[in-house]
Amino acid sequence: MRQFRGVVRGVDGFARNRDGNIAILFGAAVSVLALGVGFAVNISQLYNARSSLQGVVDAAVTSTARDLTLGVIKEADANKTVQSFLDANSNAGILQTNQIVLDKLTVDRTASTVQADAHVDVGLYFPVFSTGDMRRVTASTTALYSNKTVEVAMMLDVTGSMAGQKIKDLRTAASNAVNSFLSGQSASNPRVRVAIVPYANSVNVGSLAASTVFVETQASDRKQAPGNSDPKYVSASTRPDNCATERKGAYQYSDAGPGVSMVNRDLFLSAFAQQTGTAACPVATVQPLTANASTLNSVIKNLVASGGTAGHIGVQWAWYMLSENWGSVMNASQRPAKMDPKKVAKYVILMTDGEFNLSYFDADNVNQVYNDAGKVQTRTAATTLCSAMRDQGIEIFTIGFALTETNAKSTLQSCASPDTANSKHFYQAANGAELDQAFQSIVRNIDNLTVTK
Numbered sequence: 001m002r003q004f005r006g007v008v009r010g011v012d013g014f015a016r017n018r019d020g021n022i023a024i025l026f027g028a029a030v031s032v033l034a035l036g037v038g039f040a041v042n043i044s045q046l047y048n049a050r051s052s053l054q055g056v057v058d059a060a061v062t063s064t065a066r067d068l069t070l071g072v073i074k075e076a077d078a079n080k081t082v083q084s085f086l087d088a089n090s091n092a093g094i095l096q097t098n099q100i101v102l103d104k105l106t107v108d109r110t111a112s113t114v115q116a117d118a119h120v121d122v123g124l125y126f127p128v129f130s131t132g133d134m135r136r137v138t139a140s141t142t143a144l145y146s147n148k149t150v151e152v153a154m155m156l157d158v159t160g161s162m163a164g165q166k167i168k169d170l171r172t173a174a175s176n177a178v179n180s181f182l183s184g185q186s187a188s189n190p191r192v193r194v195a196i197v198p199y200a201n202s203v204n205v206g207s208l209a210a211s212t213v214f215v216e217t218q219a220s221d222r223k224q225a226p227g228n229s230d231p232k233y234v235s236a237s238t239r240p241d242n243c244a245t246e247r248k249g250a251y252q253y254s255d256a257g258p259g260v261s262m263v264n265r266d267l268f269l270s271a272f273a274q275q276t277g278t279a280a281c282p283v284a285t286v287q288p289l290t291a292n293a294s295t296l297n298s299v300i301k302n303l304v305a306s307g308g309t310a311g312h313i314g315v316q317w318a319w320y321m322l323s324e325n326w327g328s329v330m331n332a333s334q335r336p337a338k339m340d341p342k343k344v345a346k347y348v349i350l351m352t353d354g355e356f357n358l359s360y361f362d363a364d365n366v367n368q369v370y371n372d373a374g375k376v377q378t379r380t381a382a383t384t385l386c387s388a389m390r391d392q393g394i395e396i397f398t399i400g401f402a403l404t405e406t407n408a409k410s411t412l413q414s415c416a417s418p419d420t421a422n423s424k425h426f427y428q429a430a431n432g433a434e435l436d437q438a439f440q441s442i443v444r445n446i447d448n449l450t451v452t453k
Contacts (some may be wrong), residue, residue: 041365046135046305049122054101054139057308060085061116066447067147068107070113071186079105082116090097103138106281115142117246127224133206149337149344150446152291153195153318156303157352157401160200163305165352166401169432171300177349177439178296181446196299199314200307201358202243202265210240211329213316214262223248225262228329243281245360246313252361253384254391257325263316266360272369278307288321288334294418308370311356312381315348315415319389322346325351338341339393346394349439350415353401356382375439379411386415401435 019263044430064081067073073081079102086100099120106115119138158167175198181192197203205212215238216223225248245266246252270383284302287295320326327335355374362377363369386396398412409428416425423445427438 001103014174033419046122046137049120050137050139051099053118053120053137054141055174056086056089057116057139057141058120058143059089060139061114065114065143067184068145069147069191069447071189071191074325075107075109078107078114082114086118112144112146113142114145115140119340146345148191148342150192150347151195151322151344152191152192152347152349152446153197153289153321155197155199155314155318155351156300157186157309157311157314157354158198158200158284158303158305159307159309159354160278160305161354163310165432167303167305169435170351170401171303172432173436173439174300174303175297176436177443178293178300178439180440180443182291182293185291186381187291193289193291194296195289195318196284196287196296197314197317197321198286198299198303199310199317200243200282201270201278201310202303202307203283203313203317204242204283204285205244205263205317206242208286208288208329209239209244212258212262212326213239213242213244213265215239215265216267217235219267222248222264222267224251225264227260228258228262239271241281242285243269244313244317245310246316249403250380253388255319255323255324255325255388258329264360268360268363268366269364272308273368276308276370279280279304282307286317286321288330290334291338308358308362309352309354309356310358310378311352311411312359312378312385313387315382315389317349318350319385319394322348322394341393345446347397348389348394349397349399349442350386351399351401352403352408352412354400355379355405356411374405374407379407383414390417396423397425397427397445398419399429399435399438399442401429402429402431 031317052218060082061312064073065076068078069331083102086102086271090100101119103117103119107113117138117140119136121134121136123133154174154177156170156190162170177193182190182195185191198210216222217238240258243265244263247261247263249261251261267344269280282305284299285298289355290296322336324336324338336346339346356378357372358370359375359378359381360369361381390396396417398416400409402413403409413426419425424441427441429435429438
């Protein structure tokens with residue numbers, strides 16, 4: 001019992017002196033807590049600084065790579081361009097009073113990359129011990145660029161089902177895509193050119209018709225068309241319009257030039273248009289490759305909806321717009337480049353709002369031209385042409401606009417190039433806003449200027 005009382009008295013004595021002990025412990029705890037808070041604040045500050053720096057360097061290098069690709073600047077100007085971008089954005093995020101320093105810029109011609117290494121010295125909010133109040137934060141970015149030329153053919157649906165708001169939405173989306181493709185590049189040395197192919201019952205090839213279209217005038221003409229070397233086959237006197245349907249014979253799924261075999265204007269076209277009260281030719285004509293946005297937008301402005309969905313004819317002419325075999329009938333500035341993966345990249349964008357339902361090559365009379373439920377022959381012709389294009393190295397993107405038919409979706413999926421980790425090739429759009437987004441996504445994919453490291 002005495003021992004227990006002694007223990008109690010000891011505890012009581014300790015208790016009477018607790019104020020001084022707790023004060024010491026509290027002071028130590030506060031110091032450790034303050035140090036921890038300081039470290040946490042500094043870590044957060046450095047993390048945010050690095051994030052801000054990385055974002056600025058990413059944007060600077062990607063922008064410079066795009067300018068190199070489009071020919072806006074030369075390789076010798078890359079360093080100056082990146083530094084100017086960094087200077088202009090040196091107050092991004094929390095870098096408000098810090099100067100971004102470009103340590104090194106490397107333009108690798110072999111790998112077609114631009115790499116920038118940069119740093120910024122950050123003043124710490126809570127300097128601790130003798131470590132100083134400055135810390136260096138670094139960032140490195142590599143972006144791809146290319147000196148390839150780019151050729152894009154846009155096949156646009158102007159059939160009767162596109163009437164009303166849908167054709168207005170298409171005009172807006174297609175015009176925005178053209179402007180995005182062509183903006184910022186050198187006018188004297190453009191890297192990107194765009195062609196437009198409106199289609200419905202047929203394709204209106206405009207002035208190209210005289211040297212590329214064989215007009216069938218009797219049943220015996222419904223066969224493979226001759227080449228354009230004989231003047232009697234291209235006589236204007238027998239040409240009712242500038243419509244073109246599909247090729248027939250051995251060259252139906254080929255991009256052989258019109259010197260080998262012209263494209264047919266089927267005998268049944270006029271009768272079908274009259275029977276259905278639709279336009280034989282779309283109002284808007286084919287526009288071969290050009291870097292002139294005003295020229296392309298003038299075509300888009302004239303898009304008028306009328307007729308059936310002969311999608312394979314649109315696919316066919318989109319291919320011709322990118323084929324060097326057709327350059328001889330075009331102006332020099334419109335001629336497609338020779339296919340060379342190291343020097344040129346070729347793309348097709350196929351857009352439709354419905355199922356392909358109209359073809360002439362398989363019809364024995366005018367009543368067999370159209371099938372509102374969709375024709376197997378038309379879909380097969382389209383996918384066969386798409387396969388031939390892909391085999392040549394042409395990359396295909398497809399857009400379905402407010403599709404309701406299963407076969408329409410499957411046709412576009414079959415035509416599209418396979419998806420990759422960085423590139424989607426088949427898009428569905430339910431309304432005008434989504435159609436615009438689909439075109440813009442394709443523009444960005446074709447740009448192919450993503451940060452890779």
